[in-house]
Amino acid sequence: MLRSKRTEILAASMLMAPFAVTYGVLFIYPTIKMAQLSMTNAPLIGPGKWVGFDNYFRLASDRLFSVAIWNTLYFVILSVIPSTLIGLLVALGVNRLKGWLQSVVLAAFFLPYVLPVSVVFRIWQWMCDKDFGIAQHVIQLFNDGQRLSIFRTIPLFMPAVAVVTIWWLIGFNVLLFIAGLRNISSEIYEAAQLDGAGRWTQFRRITWPLIWPVTVLVFTIQMILQLKIFDQVYLFSQGGRIDTTIVMVQYILKQAFQMNKGGLAAAASMVLFVLIAALSVLQFQLLRARGER
Amino acid sequence: MIRKVLFATLASMALTISAARAEDTIVWWDFLSGGDGVRMKTMLDEFNKEHAGKVKIDATTLEWGVPFYTKVQTAAATGQGPDIMTYHESRMPLGVSEGVVSPLTPEELSAAGIKPSDFSPANWKAAQGPDGKQYGVPLDIHSIILYYNKDLLKKAGLLGDDGKPKGLDGAANFDSALAKLTANGVVGLSTPTADNATMWRIFYTLLNQQDGQFLKDGKFLDGDNLDKATTAIAEMQKWVKSGGTPAKTEYPASIALFTSGKAAMHINGVWEVPTMVDLAKKGQLFDWGAIQIPTFYAHPATWADSHSFAIPNRQGNPVDPAKRKLVLDAIHWFNEHSLEWAGGGHVPAYLPVQESAAFKALKPNSDYASLAKTAVFDPVSVLAGVASPVYDAAGNYVMPAMNGEMAPADAAKQMRDDLQGQAK
Numbered sequence: 133m134l135r136s137k138r139t140e141i142l143a144a145s146m147l148m149a150p151f152a153v154t155y156g157v158l159f160i161y162p163t164i165k166m167a168q169l170s171m172t173n174a175p176l177i178g179p180g181k182w183v184g185f186d187n188y189f190r191l192a193s194d195r196l197f198s199v200a201i202w203n204t205l206y207f208v209i210l211s212v213i214p215s216t217l218i219g220l221l222v223a224l225g226v227n228r229l230k231g232w233l234q235s236v237v238l239a240a241f242f243l244p245y246v247l248p249v250s251v252v253f254r255i256w257q258w259m260c261d262k263d264f265g266i267a268q269h270v271i272q273l274f275n276d277g278q279r280l281s282i283f284r285t286i287p288l289f290m291p292a293v294a295v296v297t298i299w300w301l302i303g304f305n306v307l308l309f310i311a312g313l314r315n316i317s318s319e320i321y322e323a324a325q326l327d328g329a330g331r332w333t334q335f336r337r338i339t340w341p342l343i344w345p346v347t348v349l350v351f352t353i354q355m356i357l358q359l360k361i362f363d364q365v366y367l368f369s370q371g372g373r374i375d376t377t378i379v380m381v382q383y384i385l386k387q388a389f390q391m392n393k394g395g396l397a398a399a400a401s402m403v404l405f406v407l408i409a410a411l412s413v414l415q416f417q418l419l420r421a422r423g424e425r
Numbered sequence: 426m427i428r429k430v431l432f433a434t435l436a437s438m439a440l441t442i443s444a445a446r447a448e449d450t451i452v453w454w455d456f457l458s459g460g461d462g463v464r465m466k467t468m469l470d471e472f473n474k475e476h477a478g479k480v481k482i483d484a485t486t487l488e489w490g491v492p493f494y495t496k497v498q499t500a501a502a503t504g505q506g507p508d509i510m511t512y513h514e515s516r517m518p519l520g521v522s523e524g525v526v527s528p529l530t531p532e533e534l535s536a537a538g539i540k541p542s543d544f545s546p547a548n549w550k551a552a553q554g555p556d557g558k559q560y561g562v563p564l565d566i567h568s569i570i571l572y573y574n575k576d577l578l579k580k581a582g583l584l585g586d587d588g589k590p591k592g593l594d595g596a597a598n599f600d601s602a603l604a605k606l607t608a609n610g611v612v613g614l615s616t617p618t619a620d621n622a623t624m625w626r627i628f629y630t631l632l633n634q635q636d637g638q639f640l641k642d643g644k645f646l647d648g649d650n651l652d653k654a655t656t657a658i659a660e661m662q663k664w665v666k667s668g669g670t671p672a673k674t675e676y677p678a679s680i681a682l683f684t685s686g687k688a689a690m691h692i693n694g695v696w697e698v699p700t701m702v703d704l705a706k707k708g709q710l711f712d713w714g715a716i717q718i719p720t721f722y723a724h725p726a727t728w729a730d731s732h733s734f735a736i737p738n739r740q741g742n743p744v745d746p747a748k749r750k751l752v753l754d755a756i757h758w759f760n761e762h763s764l765e766w767a768g769g770g771h772v773p774a775y776l777p778v779q780e781s782a783a784f785k786a787l788k789p790n791s792d793y794a795s796l797a798k799t800a801v802f803d804p805v806s807v808l809a810g811v812a813s814p815v816y817d818a819a820g821n822y823v824m825p826a827m828n829g830e831m832a833p834a835d836a837a838k839q840m841r842d843d844l845q846g847q848a849k
Contacts, residue, residue: 175523176498176502176523177502177524177740257675261675261677261678262671262673262674262675262678263671263674263675263678263679263681263682264678264681281619281672281673281675284619284673284828285673286830370490370491371617371619371620371621371622371675371676371820371824372619372620372621372820372824373820373821373824373825374817374820374821375817375821376821385495389495389498389499390491390495390812390813390814390817391814391847392522392523
């Protein structure tokens with residue numbers, strides 16, 4: 133049966149149409165509307181007057197907004213690189229195990245991923261509670277016998293939330309890395325061992341380059357995810373110094389739902405959107421360039 | 426034959442429809458998750474039993490504070506949400522400006538038997554908007570009190586013969602009382618020092634005891650009010666610095682410190698009275714009492730807020746008039762039965778109950794009911810109320826100051842500047 137180009141194109145368009153329509157309605161259209169909203173002074177619900185770039189100028193002069201940006205970037209640095217590397221390390225370890233032990237260990241690392249964020253929050257808050265938490269017995273060893281409220285001590289807040297986040301989400305990274313590691317043929321390792329390559333050399337010359345695409349993928353996914361951080365920071369900081377540890381999505385929430393400024397919140401959202409897009413493209417180009425060396 | 430079947434079908438349909446119509450459901454959202462929430466559940470069960478077959482309240486308790494109010498706002502905006510909700514009167518200005526609450530007409534209020542004269546004028550007015558319309562019906566007035574452990578106070582010589590604390594009035598006396606208790610190896614005062622709401626309540630109490638005003642003519646902490654605010658924060662900081670109060674204590678931990686007998690005193694809301702009462706009933710609590718917050722400065726004053734009932738303003742799907750009537754009737758029922766709610770530690774807003782002999786005799790409420798006379802309510806502003814910028818400012822400035830991370834003068838100044846900046 134001969135297929136003309138026209139039929140091919142028609143078939144392709146028909147198959148793509150459902151996705152294109154959904155994508156357009158659920159993503160393109162709201163984004164355009166949000167860009168429009170960011171140019172108005174609308175409240176959370178209802179229309180507003182056109183004000184041009186006024187909202188963006190306000191953001192530029194709002195100290196709280198710059199704090200939010202810095203905190204978000206700081207959190208990304210604290211959580212993305214460690215969670216990628218730790219995920220790889222755990223995957224390497226799990227890959228060496230065999231049979232049911234491997235399944236059990238893998239399940240153990242993946243278990244936190246199943247929990248909703250509010251449960252994760254409750255577990256860690258209660259464990260680390262300054263007066264009654266069991267973790268305090270360990271903390272006291274490092275703190276001159278004094279109890280310490282981890283999440284209410286500002287310099288420790290972001291690192292602690294990063295630790296909780298890594299603990300929570302590591303299973304996902306491990307899974308991706310294991311899939312990548314299993315794709316490396318064991319014959320390459322055998323050949324290397326015959327040539328007298330040690331463990332470290334094998335890792336540096338075989339594992340690391342061959343798993344590079346997965347590393348880049350995990351890194352990109354984690355970075356995009358953590359740039360949108362909200363839940364953990366919001367939960368662990370509520371009741372205390374929320375302005376000092378505020379992150380971008382939290383700032384957007386404050387402007388939209390507390391201050392009732394829909395236009396300003398939309399402007400902040402646009403800034404976050406552009407930031408995520410720019411950072412993702414930038415780091416993807418950088419890492420790909422390195423990989424193709 | 427066919428006629429018989431047809432008739433039977435129609436009859437059973439009619440019966441099913443009428444049976445389904447028989448019981449109306451009122452969807453209810455509240456944020457009463459403290460010790461008092463248990464009392465509310467009992468009241469809801471009682472209401473449902475009394476009105477079985479006619480009206481049923483389907484109640485959900487959501488998390489207090491920001492989570493509740495953001496959920497209510499988004500639900501109302503999208504035409505969803507409950508038929509009735511609890512709403513803090515301190516937040517009414519903000520709620521009205523957001524368009525979240527629906528005005529209650531004088532006709533429907535009087536049809537349900539709800540009269541303004543049954544509430545104290547300030548309480549009734551606090552549920553109105555700037556347009557003078559009524560947006561809520563008060564249920565109670567609640568405040569903070571001082572819980573105390575009679576045995577531990579007695580050991581430090583701070584208990585009078587009437588079983589009530591003595592020597593706590595006056596800032597200097599209170600500080601030395603804390604020192605005495607600490608010397609005995611006991612935590613003097615446990616309070617949620619990591620909770621912004623508690624910070625606000627204590628700060629506002631101390632400010633008003635000095636005749637200070639938080640907001641006046643659109644200006645926050647103007648003139649010598651700033652100095653009074655600094656004094657209040659400095660006093661709070663002294664409690665922690667002297668070791669009398671543990672720093673950065675979370676809300677549940679602060680209660681546990683008291684109920685486990687480690688702390689002699691506990692400042693918290695009246696809503697934890699049921700927690701104490703229930704523990705005492707099980708024989709798991711020491712000899713305890715509760716009094717109005719001591720007078721530290723010129724005259725007594727205590728922060729107070731009021732829970733009210735409101736009907737959400739659901740966009741595009743308003744609560745229909747028949748349902749509104751049922752809701753208002755239910756509100757009236759809850760007001761008439763608010764003596765039971767007083768078991769949750771609160772002071773009923775409904776005057777016929779508040780002034781009844783039964784309430785006057787209720788323990789431990791009668792030990793601290795005097796606070797109602799000198800209660801001070803939150804400033805009337807869209808920036809004030811639960812989960813508002815004012816509450817956030819208490820967490821951002823008063824909390825670190827109390828825990829020794831900020832100087833009191835700086836905290837007061839920054840709080841003023843932060844709120845004044847948002848007032849534009």
